[in-house]
Amino acid sequence: MRLVTRTIFGAEIEQVVEPLGLVAKANEWYLVALRGGRPHVYRVASLVQAEVLSQPVQRPTDFDLPVFWERYCAYVEA
Numbered sequence: 001m002r003l004v005t006r007t008i009f010g011a012e013i014e015q016v017v018e019p020l021g022l023v024a025k026a027n028e029w030y031l032v033a034l035r036g037g038r039p040h041v042y043r044v045a046s047l048v049q050a051e052v053l054s055q056p057v058q059r060p061t062d063f064d065l066p067v068f069w070e071r072y073c074a075y076v077e078a
Contacts, residue, residue: 001033001057004049005042012048018057021065025073032065032072039068 004014017033017040024030029044 002049002051002053003031003033003042003047005046006048007046016053017042020059020063020068023065023069032068034060039063041072 001019002014002016004012006012015035017035020032020034020039022029022031022044031042031044031047032039033042034040
């Protein structure tokens with residue numbers, strides 16, 4: 001998937017990611033995706049554009065979205 005995101009400074013950044021899932025927190029949606037082999041979180045409201053690419057994406061068998069999201073939220077809140 002090709003994403004274009006807008007930073008808090010208004011710059012637009014294009015990235016190719018491998019989507020893992022959508023999650024919600026406090027009425028806000030987030031996309032969890034691999035970039036460079038590591039999971040990253042993108043606020044859906046910050047997405048300017050998203051394009052599905054022709055390459056298939058396969059979620060790593062050891063990735064657990066609910067566990068990742070719980071740990072991520074605990075990290076951000078700490």
